[in-house]
Amino acid sequence: MPKGAASNLLFHDSDWNFETLSRTYDAIETIALDELQLDVYPNQLEIISSEQMLDAYSSVGMPLMYQHWSFGKRFVFEEHLYRKGRRGLAYELVINSNPCITYLMEENTMAMQALVTAHAAFGHNHFFKNNYLFQQWTDASAILSYMEFAKKYIAKCEERYGTSEVEVILDSAHALMDQGVFRYRRPPRLSSEKERERARERLEYEEQTYSDLWRTLPPSPDGHNSKEAERDASERKKALNLPEENLLYFLEKTSLILEPWQRELLRIVRVIAQYFYPQRQTKVMNEGCATFVHYTIMNRLFDQGRISEGSMLEMLHSHSNVVFQPSFDDPRFPGINPYALGFAMMQDIQRVCTDPTPEDRDWFPEIAGSGKWRETLIDAWANHRDESFILQYLSPALIRKFRLFLLTDEAGDNYCEVASIHNERGYETIRTALARSYDVAANQSDIQVVDVDLLGDRHLRLQHNVKNGILLDEASRDATLRHVRHLWGYDVSLAGVDAETDDVLYECSTAPTSE
Amino acid sequence: MPNFIDRRLNPKDKSLGNRRRFLKRAREELKRTIKEQIKAGKIADVDAEHRVPMPERGVGEPSFQPSPSSGERQYVLPGNQEFTPGDRLPKPSARGGGSGKGAGTGESEDDFQFVLSRDEVLDLFFEDLELPDMVKLNLKESVAFKPRRAGFATSGSPTNINVGRTMRNSYGRRIALRRPSRADVAAVADEIAKLEAESNASGAHQKRIEALREELDKLERRRRRIAYVDPVDIRFNRFEPQPLPNASAVMFCLMDVSASMGEREKDLAKRFFVLLHLFLKRRYKRIDIVFIRHTDEAGEVDENTFFYSKQSGGTVVSTAIEEMLRIIEERYPAREWNIYAAQASDGENSAGDSDLCVSLLHRQVMRLCQYYAYVEIIDERETEIFGTTDNGTSLWRAYRTVDSEWSNFQMTRIARPSDIYPVFRKLFARQPTMQLRTERR
Secondary structure, three states, rough: OOOHHHHHHOOOOOOOOOOHHHHHHHOOOOOOOHOOOOOOOOEEEEEHHHHHHHHHHHHOOOHHHHHHHHHHHHHHHHHHHHHHOOOOOEEEEEOOOOEEEEEEEEOOOOOOOOOHHHHHHHHHHHHHOOOHHHHEEEEOHHHHHHHHHHOOOOOHHHHHHOOOHHHHHHHHHHHHHHOOOOOOOOOOOOHHHHHHHHHHHHHHHHOOOHHHHHHOOOOOOOHHHHHHHHHHHHHHHHHOOEEEEHHHHHHHHOOOOOOOOHHHHHHHHHHHHHHHHHHHHHHHHHHHHHHHHHHHHHHHHHHHOOOOOHHHHHHHHHHHHHOOOOOOOOOOOOOOOOOHHHHHHHHHHHHHOOOOOOHHHHHHHOOOOOHHHHHHHHHHHHHHHHHHHHHOOOOOOHHHOOEEEEEEHHHHHEEOOOOOOOOHHHHHHHHHHHHOOHHHHHOOEEEEEEEEEOOOOOOEEEEEEOOOOOOEEEHHHHHHHHHHHHOOOOOOEEEEEEEOOOOEEEEEEEEOOOO | OEEEOOOOOOOOOOOOOHHHHHHHHOOOHHHHHHHHHHHOOOHHHHHOOEEEEEEOOOOOOOOOEEOOOOEEEEEOOOOOOOOOOOOEEEOOOOOOOOOOOOOOHHHHHHEEEEEEEEHHHHHHHHHHHHHHHHHHHHHOOOOOEEEEEEEOOOOHHHOHHHHHHHHHHHHHHHHHHHOOOOHHHHHHHHHHHHHHHHOOOOHHHHHHHHHHHHHHHHHHHHHHHHOOOOHOOOOEEEEEEEEEEEEEEEEEEEEEOOOOOOOHHHHHHHHOOOOOOOOHHHOOOOOEEEEEEEEEEEEOOOHHHHHHHOOOOOOOOHHHHHHHHHHHHHHHHOOOOOEEEEEOOOOOOOHHHHHHHHHHHHHHHHHHEEEEEEEEEOOOHHHHOOOOOOOOHHHHHHHHHHHHHHOOOOEEOOOOOOHHHHHHHHHHHHHHHHHHHHHHH
């Protein structure tokens, strides 16, 4: 330490100004980049007031957002909770963009600002920049200008076609937002050249094998007919690239009744849904990474004598609030706290790397005792999502610490059964079950477009692949289906098919005759 | 060093547009809520913020959601104390409350209320009264101000420039700074021209021209430097908003509460009273409301009793008017109070009493009152029969004579909310004279 401890402090009291913010930022940056070897987008820190934070909340955390009544509803709701003191506001909000924008609340004390800077501007920022999901699916440098475009475009549409016209399209699109993402990489399409070649070949073949005799055959028996129909169906499915899991994409590209501007609205909603999809899959990791980073950096700064004891205690206080995990029978229990689980797992990885027990050596032979906790963490942050991360790194020690247990719940029974607890036999099952509960794609209802005959009745057929017998809530299902019909313009039906047995469990349609 | 941006001074209320859209969407339901609150609340309460519950219809956001009552699920939960595999736990409720995500956001969204601002409330209240826009504006405006001249100012809008003052300042400044006038410049220029015309080639002559040229140049530079009208000269007329003289008013609500006045009639009457109250509130600093109900005898009551209790008995309207006169005598001398009266009735009156009412009105009441409004609440079917004719109940026929004689008397039949406003039309049109009266005091 070059100077005396007293003069080495980054800040002395709880009030902040831009000078202390900037000095603290520099100190944090040094540790983050040099010691933790984080790799971040350039940072842009913006100071906002609580009202602006409420505004940002209601527009799903984006600094720019088009106007829609549902955001007004959310605003009214958030504001109510805030005014009643039922819910505090976040200390910060961070946006996956390049430069990475972090909002800091003006009410924060200087200690909080330091904590939040480390948490968001380095923890989250590193995660956004390096995690494979974000790299694959989001374009951080383009999102802000895209949102600006979207906002202007929708405002222009409202001007030209009327607010209510735009609103009905957005309402329908919002209803399908969960079904508006690509979950998996799509197979490369045949190039149009190849496709044309193939069509030509087929035509030639048909011409060569044409025989007028076939026309004179008496009507074929049913079996033959249905085979024919099946072939037709598979042909047209191929032409439309069905089945298709992204309903919004399908409607945007295929719907026969939409105007070009309406398609563009669907596209905007779809792009936003896709942009947020990685965040939903990495909640635990993202928060765990950020919390681990702020905890490590703050401790380091304290060790260097650059933060006073009082400030450190304040930070630890809010840190422990954030990672608090109430038990399942606690009235405050909201589910597993992603901050708590994520932070505990990151710390656990550090422990396994530096100070492993024999059990850890059994479970994690590659990393136990290697001492390379930084590298291990940076690798995990880059290459996992919540599901795979938990499957890979949740240790028995942690299962014991959280006292996790597995409960199975069958709808028909009036009881739940404890399936596994934190013992030798239960570790594997608990880990697998917990990992699966973070698999967004598996937990969301899997609904796909399976068939439509564009030349015939244009009846759009959707299929719900029912897993574990979990059906859809009927009222909202029918309402959502009406939205699909609104965008499609013709009748729509949805069939629930059991994923394992292929039994049709239910069928519903917007056509008046079938019900 | 990162990029810090202070956004605190950015415009707030980014969500205002979204909020407006949301309210528009839920308009019907909010309107009903407000109507009910007005029905149940006090007349004076309309003019304030209102809390309303979250509307249910029209603002749903459906999506494909798994149904909680089907299928098999697995939950991993923290905090096991005593369970071993195979233990069975009873489910707490039908909705699967024992699950990890059981008591999430769903239930709290139902029972919460949010605040509508005063303007939003009035908008909803006015909607089916079909008020002209100007009147709406008039009612929403909190206090009436009138701009009054108050000296001069150095800043203001261009339309308010006081030319006289400005030019006076400019002139004074030009004198003080000795700005050469155009005549001065012209004189020098003339002299140069004259000397040049003489074509005298002597050295002194040339020198003289030279000196004059220099002089001219200096004068012109001076003119350029010292502006004719400088920003410091400009003066604006200054106006100060002066609140219009306010005074106190008393509003008498008279209503027949005999059995023939049902729920619908009372509701319409209430809206009529509310509107009158709103209007008076704009004009007067202090308003007292006196409720007088009558059957065959009249009495002063509180608001709750006025609207919600029923009495049996006949109908003698003159008792209410007499009661009103008595209260005016006792508490509201006409010299100090602006007296407004609003009477609502279904038009029934006992035989012969209508004439008594008319003579009371003629002889005393109309002299004391700023304004007397009578509304007769009729059935919607009756509008077609009675719509515009002079026929009708005895009270209606009798009041026609008052109407023709006194300009501050208004009477109308109303069957639906949109009929209420015409009663006030005259009241709004008569503002100038009312002001006279208040200023005189």
